[in-house]
Amino acid sequence: MALRSCLRRWRLGPSRRFFFGLVALFLLCEATWGEATAPRLVVVLPEAICPRGSSVFLGEYASLEGEQELVDRASLAPLSLSGGKLTRGQVVAALQDQGLAGIPVRLQMPTSVTLGQEDPLEGRIRRAAHWPWRVAARPDRPVDPATPLPPGLRSGMRSVSLNVATSEEPARFVRVVLRWYQPQVVAKSPLRKGETIRREDVFLRLGIQDTYRLLAHSFQQVEGKVLRIPVKAGVPVAMEVLVRDEVVHAGNQVVLSSVVGSVAVEAKGRALEQGAVGDTIRVRNLDTRQIVSGVVIGPGRVEILQKEDGGV
Known part of the structure; x- marks a missing residue:
């Protein structure tokens, strides 16, 4: 009705009214189509990555944005790396393996991503802490990858200080910010004390381990286990909140x-x-x-x- 009144106000002839009506209809359909196909997930990969091994998760090296549920699922998309490059087809196949086929996704990456060797410092920290996933290490200034690591290094540390002292500077330290990537089992909704965890109560996502608490990283670790304390929705399940397997009972x-x-x-x-x-x-x-x-x-x-x- 608004379109018809505007055309009449402009005093256009029938043929011109028909023409402008078609143009308006086209623009309306174009806008609707754009909204319908707007990406629900955006995946960004750089031109080169230095993976920790030949099998990694997409979220360890890609930037993911969009609906949180889709981001969580995409973060654990498995990538098998070989041949010195990662192709768009491999990324698409990995997303499909996570059940994301048919979801509007914007994939921002070159035709192929170059694969390099794992960053030496990240690799040393990961192995010293016996960490199976990626550790992103960001020193606040360039540092020799062979610099001795501090004693007591453990997963969950948010940063470490490396002693890079020289004869000219006997007390010089470089701060290295750490990010410990890890698959995490997360509560979908609030879970009560004494409740037995079912598969449908939790989901998996790739998160950052920023605590010394041991977090569950697979469904098998929590399924069928009883909670000692409540767990809030959206919170990773720590192993310490689960009732442990008692192998001796009173009276045995x-x-x-x-x-x-x-x-x-x-x-x-x-x-x-x-x-x-x-x-x-x-x-x-x-x-x-x-x-x-x-x-x-x-x-x-x-x-x-x-x-x-x-x-x-």
Whole structure:
């Protein structure tokens, strides 16, 4: 109606009205088409990357923007690298493997991305921390990749200081900012204490490990496990919030072991507490009826530490 009134106001003849009507309709359709095909995910790759190995995740080296769910899925798109280059076809196939076929995606990358060797400093830090995924290391000034690493290096550190002292500068340090990439299991919705985690309760994404807490990185680590404390939606699931696998339960008969000098001694006992491997629990020696403390070393086995009420 608005278009018709405008055409009448301009006092155009029937033929011109028809022509301008077609133009307006074309522009309207063009705008609608542009909105319908607007990218829901943008993937940007540089001209060259230096991967940590021949099998990596897209999110370790690409910049991803768009709808968060799509970004999370695309971040874990697997890339198999060989031949010294990464092609657009490989990236598209990896996105399809993540169930993103048919999603409007803008892929900004050259015809092929050149593959180099892993950054020496990043590789040394990753291996020293026994980290299987990428560690991005950004020193605040150029540094020799062979510079000694600080003791106590561990995953989750946000930065480290490298000692680059020389005879002229005996106390000179370079700060290196670290980003620890890792697949993470994340809660889709709030999870309650005591709740058993199901596959549909969580999802996987590639995130940044910025804590010393050990985070779950696969569905197998959390599926069927019980939560010790609540977990908020969107928060990675830490291994410490899961009820551990108890291999000894209160009332179970167990084997008590102890080493006296060079002699190993075993006896029958009964657990008074439950425990996982590494836990210290109380047990009763069934021969002497005495209560002793020991460390759970396996299913039904406890290594004696000390007695609690006398006796051997």
